[in-house]
Amino acid sequence: MNYFVKGNPDLCIGCRTCMIGCVVAHEGKHIFEIDPDSYTFNPKLHMVKTAKLSVPVQCKHCENPACMAVCPVGAISRKGNAVVIDTDKCMGCKSCMDACPFGAINMVPVAGSSQADGSEKVVANKCDLCSGIPSGPACVRVCPTAALTLVTEEELDSAMEKKRQEAARTAYREMYPQK
Amino acid sequence: MALKQVQTTCPYCGAGCQIMFTVDADANKIVEAVPADGRTNAGTLCLKGHYGWDYLNDPQILTKRLRKPMIRKGGKKSPLEEVSWEEAISYVAAKLTEIKEKFGPDSIMGTGSARGAGNEANYLMQKFMRACIGTNNVDHCARI
Amino acid sequence: MIVAIDQNLCTGCRECAEVCPAYAIVGEQGQPQTIDVSKCVMCGQCVQKCKSYVSILTHGKDAYEKVKKERKIPDCVQEPLFAAHAVCNIDKVKAAIADPEKFTIVQCAPAVRVAVAEEFGADLGSLTPGKLAAALRAVGFDRIYDTNFPADVTIMEEGTELVKRVTEGGKLPMFTSCCPAWVKFMENNYPEFKDNLSSAKSPQQIGGAIFKTYGAQLENLDGSRIYSVSVMPCTCKEFECERPEMKDSGYRDVDVAITTRDLAWLIKDKQVDWDALEETEFDQPLGVYTGAGTIFGVTGGVMEAAIRTGYELITGQPIPDVEVTAVRGTEGFRTSVLKVGDLDLKVGVVTGLKNVVPVLEAVKNGTLDLHFIEVMTCPEGCVSGGGQPKLLMDLDREEAFAARREATFVHDRELPVRKSHESPAIKKVYEEFLEEPGSHIAHHLLHTEYCIG
Amino acid sequence: MKKEIGSFVVGDSTKCTGCKACELACFTVHSRKENPVGKTVGTVTVPVTPRLYLTKFEGGCMPIQCKHCEDAPCLNACTKKAITRIDHQVIVDQEKCIGCKDCMQACPFGAIALLPVSKGGKVVAQVSGETRVYASKCDLCQGIEGGPACVRVCPHQALRLVDPEAEREEKNIRAAEALLLTKNWR
Amino acid sequence: MSMGIPEIEDAGCLLCFGYNGADSHPIVARRIVRGRQKGMKIICADPRVTETARISDIHLQLKGGSNLALVNAMANVIWTEGLADTQFIEEHTKGYDEFLKVIEKYTPEYAEPITHIPAEEIRKAARMYATTKPAMILYGMGVCQFTQAVDVVKGLANLALMTGNFGGPSMGIGPVRGQNNVQGACDMGALPNSYPGYQNVTDPAVREKFEKAWGVPLSDKVGCPITHVPHRVLHEEDESKRIHAYYIFGEDPAQSDPDLAEVREALDKCDFVVMQDIYMNKTGLYADVILPATAWGENEGVYTCADRGFQRFRKLIEPEGDLKPDWQIIAEISTAMGYPMNYKNTEEIWDELIDLCPSFKGATYEKIEKYGCVQWPCRDKSLEDKGTPYLHKNGVFATADHKALFYGTDWHPPLELENDQYPMTLSTVREVGHYSVRTMTGNCRTLRNLEDEPGWVQMNTEDCRRMGFVKGELVKILSKRGYCITRCLPTDRVKPGATYMTYQWWIGACNELTTAKLDPISNTPEYKYCACRVEKIEDQEWAERHVMELYDDIRAQMGIDTGKGAKA
Incomplete structure (x- = not known):
């Protein structure tokens, strides 16, 4: 089962530290020394603010990923506990962007690359669970209110188990209220 | 490369968060900023705390550092x-x-x-x- | 078959099955469809709907020419050809024109003059009767007559029949019989209404019968030398003229019926430059017509024409307002009650064959009590017929029908005579030939018995 | 927001019946630029050259057309530089195309076909007399009033114009609201 | 702040009045969110749906400019429903009866049409605040930046006094000071009316002490507040009062003061302007002399954070260029003018000043180093005195008789109301990703990439639909005083007719529009309320280019090669 990071609207205060953390983790610390327009600032999670809530939204690393199913060049695959995009294969056809019901994929230019007409290559961009980056998902680490949590298979399973036991207990209490 | 750890107070809002900086003394430049266990911030930082220090190497994005009296x-x-x-x-x-x-x-x-x-x-x-x-x-x- | 579906072109989308009023198209979704001949009324709505054209990609580069030859379509035609198509009889017409022995008479339906120009790039619903007549002359017909004239005759016959039925307690309600697809539908599904059908033939057949008799006299030729061609907005007219009983003139009343689209092909085949044509008149005396005749092309038009004359037949007074707007409109079924003297004439108009079934059921179980019901198979009368110029995009349907309908009413308003019985040509044909409506000769030539087959 | 990436039309084989109204409409609205095509079939004197292609497959049928890729293989493959991006949409210049077929091979969707060029109501011939062809692909009805004709005429709403960026923002909101329901997941 | 920041999360109830923690102090917002998780009740009074409002039990979405009406109405409910802590009022306060006379007419029904909040909601909020102990009030610029700021601060204090919410932890009333050392600058007496340690300049005894310490006679006249400078330069007749020299140190009035057109004119007309700063900025364009100082990270010293905590800040890297620390520049100028100031380091200065201020006396460098943070008052130098987490312990107030004084007054509307020519209202708000005038964060690469010129104007989605604006479209926003161009941000968090802008943008500079009308006592401008109008820009291409050109012009004036275009 894939892992995923999810935001808790009750804790999130909409400050977007996670979005910068994500870019720093993927582009590396040298971005604090180079020209800010020389790399692509492409957070892989997106802050959503409505009257009711503020929370970042990112890829849920589905088990039957709709994006992987529609990719015509097989650029999307499972790697470890995450669903990742190989941006070398990707040609920006946006099928995955259309297929994803969460809007977790956007299109970003690849700095320094160029197409035949001189414009920058543009490819699909989504959360890769910081695969290959030490200390795990940066967004979870930098969030000041711990609104982001990494949900692993084990945690999800144990949570389900706990809920089922609780359900059993309540069923039991219906029969024997005093116990 | 001589790295030293320096804890200081964030220059931005009034919360007075404590930040632990890793500084490369030889190159005279900041390497990393991580939250310190300050009274008010208890090991957390916001985006200005985490990423608000690289103005020191004068990237001249907006305006530039004053260097000499004029x-x-x-x-x-x-x-x-x-x-x-x-x-x-x-x-x-x-x-x-x-x-x-x-x-x-x-x-x-x-x-x-x-x-x-x-x-x-x-x-x-x-x-x-x-x-x-x-x-x-x-x-x-x-x-x- | 008059209307057929090409098995190799049909993608099985069944859009035609949805519009077919007789539920005559069968086949699985995605498989080539077939027409159940026993049910098909050849109205051609499937031909208007089908978009599955001969594609270079799917059927190959030379498939187009092959299909064109199969369907005997003139070589100069380059327009897209579709799976659902109607038969093309242009070769018969060309042969007849070329044959010095044959004296070719052509008659043109009311709805053709408001649509044929569209095939030459004119706006939808362009009214071009003058150019139409000129084009028919240029193509080489010997006599250019007009179905609007026999339409006026139909009003005389059918109007009289209606008055007789109403005043002498004849079988009611009386249904119009000028739409051959409706007649075929009734024969297939409601033969019990046989006697409710007006015995009058359709304007095409009345015209055909007159041209081969009275017309022949005028040309002092023998009827056998006349080759009668009709240009119709309808694919079913070809079926009607081949009906066994349509030979009261002693010969086939109408030898062949071609559609508006066929006419356009014929004009192009003869290299006639439509834009350069000078307007001319239809030939006399059987080409003169009234406003009542020309509005046959729209739904409610036959009813309005009949009332314009019927009113005077019953009250002896001219109708106060020649424009009987009460019966106009495009809804599938609408009724109204018209004060005709002290008679409250209850009339109904049906357009779109799917709307006639509930009406028939209502008449059968007595919940609907009308005197006179006009039935047209096509969505908005003959202007939307199966043989009319086919629209590339269905988005333009409403605009096309509305434009053609408006052009028909404009033509009606600009004509000097707007009631059939006031037409000099009508008076002349009755004095010289038909004596009076419902006379023996009129009954022999212009009326018939349906539901034989 | 400023339009950043290209829109595209996508079909839905669960709704498409395969009637080809879209192909005919696509050809009609595009051919009118250079040919006297009116509203009725009779006015057409040139071959039908659609820019989307009804495709049958075991699961049913649907039209296939260009996605206007942001890093378009066809654009990159076109050595003649006949394919450019105009207002975020990938457009083939009919005049420049020499029919080398590279773009057809590069496109993973098969969204490009070689079809005859027609002008002034006639097929355009080359010096050799053969018909001139060009890489025909969807241009999202750029410059045509009312937007993509295929979407407008489809009797079953089986074609959808996708504005990926606008839809992404709406989907984001729905996804965020779902997080309200899953926050007590453990 | 009377309480400490960590205490926020243990409060029973928080009345968050005109304060948006999420954008101003994310770490304070963290405490609010944790408090919420621990079951803290939240009442949020704010015209917008802020993050705090979003998770609040009661959101009093009041009409801008109606603060005092709401505060008085809440006081009215607490009094009429007998929820007041009469024992606390008896023992620790004065002037309760006169106060009651003022708020008598402020029934919730009276306040409803003014505040646009249903009377029942006001009752519910007042009851929740009065009956949930301990209850804490946090307020911010939403209270201070009005012409009735001081009255509303006193009004909020009344609520705390009425309900006995003083003297213990997680209660009291707290202005969450915005900037890292604004509390410190006030502590140090950089105020026209007070010496360091809030000792009043008009108090002869105090003045004498400082005259003795500094060896010179001192003026007893209260000085000129910063917001009076434009008037004192342009319209002051009395030559001895007209301002001829302006020594600006670590400030950027040409960006952060209201009615920038007037500020620019004043800077232009002022005979001699000195700017001592770390960055070239808009004020620098008008300065006659520029003195480059070391920036944070290149020097060290003590800051005072929002809850009165002295904390050290230390040097990280050596400064490049011919720079001096601020204190050294001032000392050298003073010495050159005949008043010698020679200090070896900041500690020497610190030791001098804490001995002059009784409430700072105990906060030596050594103690701050040891405990990391010392909240004043800390009166005893011994290490046992660790400072004061919260003030007014056991209800003992800093007045002569240790009793707090009630103060009631009537509400009056803001001074510039919307009219038919300017039908909407403008209020300034905070951008979480940038700080103050943005010369520091604007040069931080990732902060700039997250949010850059020309900023946003938040507007109600219905208004946007009516005016035909889509998200990100450049619009022109105007007031009587000026205009600027910015991007439209339609949001449901804002009520129709209201617009909100952040003030640190050079192009989307909302201070071109703000009014310079001041609170009579605090002289704070009414940033939170002025009349404005938003206009559509037809040619968006021109607008986008125009914004880029404006941005590059200003940067070129500041001597930057603008090859590197900003991502507008």
């Missing part, structure tokens, strides 16, 4: 010319003294700074305005 010698609209500290200090001292004698101490206004300067600089500024210039005309942006 005076507009040709009057109001004339260009700024770089001068030595001695010249600048004496020029300012002379001008302020001249205006103080001509119009009195209350015709000079000074400001403190609620930002990076620190308490000691603010103390000296108000002491300078009160003791040296002789006026209480000192204020800062707490009011705006």
Whole structure:
């Protein structure tokens, strides 16, 4: 089962530290020394603010990923506990962007690359669970209110188990209220 | 490469968060900033705390660091010319003294700074305005 | 078959099955469809709907020419050809024109003059009767007559029949019989209404019968030398003229019926430059017509024409307002009650064959009591017929039908005579030939018995 | 927001019946630029050259057309530089195309076909007399009033114009609201 | 702040009045969110749906400019429903009866049409605040930046006094000071009316002490507040009062003061302007002399954070260029003018000043180093005195008789109301990713990439639909005083007719529009309320280019090669 990071609207205060953390983790610390327009600032999670809530939204690393199913060049695959995009294969056809019901994929230019007409290559961009980056998902680490949590298979399973036991207990209490 | 750890207070909002910096003394540059266990921030930082320090290497995105004292010698609209500290200090001292004698101490206004300067600089500024210039005309942006 | 579906072109989308009013198209979704001949009324709505064209990609570069030859379509035609198509009889017409022995008479339906120009790039619903007549002359017909004239005759016959049924307690309600697809539908599904059908033939057949008799006299030729061609907005007219009983003139009343689209092909085949044509008149005396005749092309038009004359037949007074707007409109079924003297004439108009079934059921179980019901198979009368110029995009349907309908009413308003019985040509044909409506000769030539087959 | 990436039309084989109204409409609105094509079939004197292609497959059928890729293989493959991006949409210049077929091979969707060029109501011939062809692909009805004709005429709403960026923001909101329901997941 | 920041999360109830923690102090917002998780009740009074409002139990979405009406109405409910802590009022306060006379007419029904909040909601909020102990009030610029700021601060204090919410932890009333050392600058006496340690300049005894310490006679006249400077330069007749020299240190009035057009004119007309700063900025364009100082990270000293905590800040890297620390520049100028100031380091200055201020006396460098943070008052130098987490312990107030004074007054509307020519209202708000005038964060690469010129104007989605604006479209926003161009951000978090802008943008500079009308006592401008109008820009291409050109012009004036275009 894939892992995923999810935001808790009750804790999130909409400050977007996670979005910068994500870019720093993927582009590396040298971005604090180079020209800010020389790399692509492409957070892989997106802050959503409505009257009711503020929370970042990112890829849920589905088990039957709709994006992987529609990719015509097989650029999307499972790697470890995450669903990742190989941006070398990707040609920006946006099928995955259309297929994803969460809007977790956007299109970003690849700095320094160029197409035949001189414009920058543009490819699909989504959360890769910081695969290959030490200390795990940066967004979870930098969030000041711990609104982001990494949900692993084990945690999800144990949570389900706990809920089922609780359900059993309540069923039991219906029969024997005093116990 | 000699790395040293320095804990300091964030220069931005009033929460007074403590940040632990890793500094490369030889290259005289900051390597990393991580949250420290401060009384108010307890090991967390916001985006300005985490990522608000790389202005120090003067990327000139918005504007640039002032490096040398400058005076507009040709009057109001004339260009700024770089001068030595001695010249600048004496020029300012002379001008302020001249205006103080001509119009009195209350015709000079000074400001403190609620930002990076620190308490000691603010103390000296108000002491300078009160003791040296002789006026209480000192204020800062707490009011705006 | 008059209307057929090409098995190799049909993608099985069944859009035609949805519009077919007789539920005559069968086949699985995605498989080539077939027409159940026993149910098909050849109205051609499937031909208007089908978009599955001969594609270079799917059927190959030379498939187009092959299909064109199969369907005997003139070589100069380059327009897209579709799976659902109607038969093309242009070769028969060309042969007849070329044959010195045959005296070719052509008659043109009311709805053709408001649509044929569209095939030459004119705006939808361009009214071009003058150019139409000129084009028919240029193509080489010997006599250019107009179906609007027999339409006026139909009004005389059918109007009289209606008055007789109403005043002498004949079988009611009386249904119009000028739409051959409706007649075929009734024969297939409601033969019990046989006697409710007006015995009058359709204007095409009345015209055909007159041209081969009275017309022949005028040309002092023998009827056998006349080759009668009709240009119709309808694919079913070809079926009607081949009906066994349509030979009261002693010969086939109408030898062949071609559609508006066929006519356009014929004009192009003869290299006639439509834009350069000078307007001319239809030939006399059987080409003169009234406003009542020309509005046959729209739904409610036959009813309005019949009332314009019927009113005077019953009250002896001219109708106060020649424009009987009460029966106009495009809804599938609408009724109204018209004060005709002291008679409250209850009339109904049906357009779109799917709307006639509930009406028939209502008449059967007595919940609907009307005197006279006009039935047209096509969505908005003959202007939207199966043989009319086919629209590339269905988005333009409403605009096309509305434009053609408006052009028909404009033509009606600009005509000097707007009631059939006031037409000089009608008076002349009755004086010289038909004596009076419902006379023996009129009954022999212009009326018939349906539901034989 | 400023339009950043290209829109595209996508079909839905669960709704498409395969009637080809879209192909005919696509050809009609595009051919009118250079040919006297009116509203009726009779006015057409040139071959039908659609820019989307009804495709049958075991699961049913649907039209296939260009996605206007942001890093378009066809654009990159076109050595003649006949394919450019105009207002975020990938457009083939009919005049420049020499029919080398590279773009057809580069496109993973098969969204490009070689079809005859027609002008002034006639097929355009080359010096050799053969018909001139060009890489025909969807241009999202750029410059045509009312937007993509295929979407407008489809009787079953089986074609959808996708504005990926606008839809992404709406989907984001729905996804965020779902997080309200899953926050007590453990 | 009377309480400490960590205490926020243990409060029973928080009345968050005109304060948006999420954008101003994310770490304070963290405490609010944790408090919420621990079951803290939240009442949020704010015209917008802020993050705090979003998770609040009661959101009093009041009409801008109606603060005092709401505060008085809440007081009215607490009094009429007998929820007041009469024992606390008896022992620790004065002036309760006169106060009651003022708020008598402020029934919730009276306040409803003014505040646009249903009377029942006001009752519910007042009851929740009065009956949930301990209850804490946090307020911010939403209270201070009005012409009735001081009255509303006193009004909020009344609520705390009425309900006995003083003297213990997680209660009291707290202005969450915005900037890192604004509390420090006030502590150090950079105020026209007070010496360091809030000792009043008009108090002869105090003045005498400082005259003795500094060896010179001192003026007893209260000085000129910063917001009076434009008037004192342009319209002051009395030559001895007209301001001829302006020594600006660590400030950027040409960006952060209201009615920038007037500020620019004043800077232009002022005979001699000195700017001592770390960055070239808009004020620098008008300065006659520029003195480059070391920036944070290149020097060290003490800051005072929002809850009165002295904390050290330390040098990280050596400064490049011919720079001096601020204190050294001031000392050298003073010495050059005949008043010698020679200090070896900041600690020497610190030791001098804490001995002059009784409430700071005990906060030596050594103690701050040891405990990391010392909240004043800390009166005893011994290490046992660790400072004061919260003030007014056991209800003992700093007045002569240790009793707090009630103060009631009537509400009056803001001074510039919307009219037919300017039908909407503008209020300034905070951008979480940038700080103050943005010369520091604007040069931080990732902060700039997250949010850059020309900023946003938040507007109600219905208004946007009516005016035909889509998200990100450049619009022109105008007031009587000026205009600027910015991007439209339609949001449901804002009520129709209201617009909100952040003030640190050079192009989307909302201070071109703000009014310079001041609170009579605090002289704070009414940033939170002025009349404005928003206009559509037809040619968006021109607008986008125009914004880029404006941005590059200003940067070129500041001597930067603008090859590197900003991502507008």
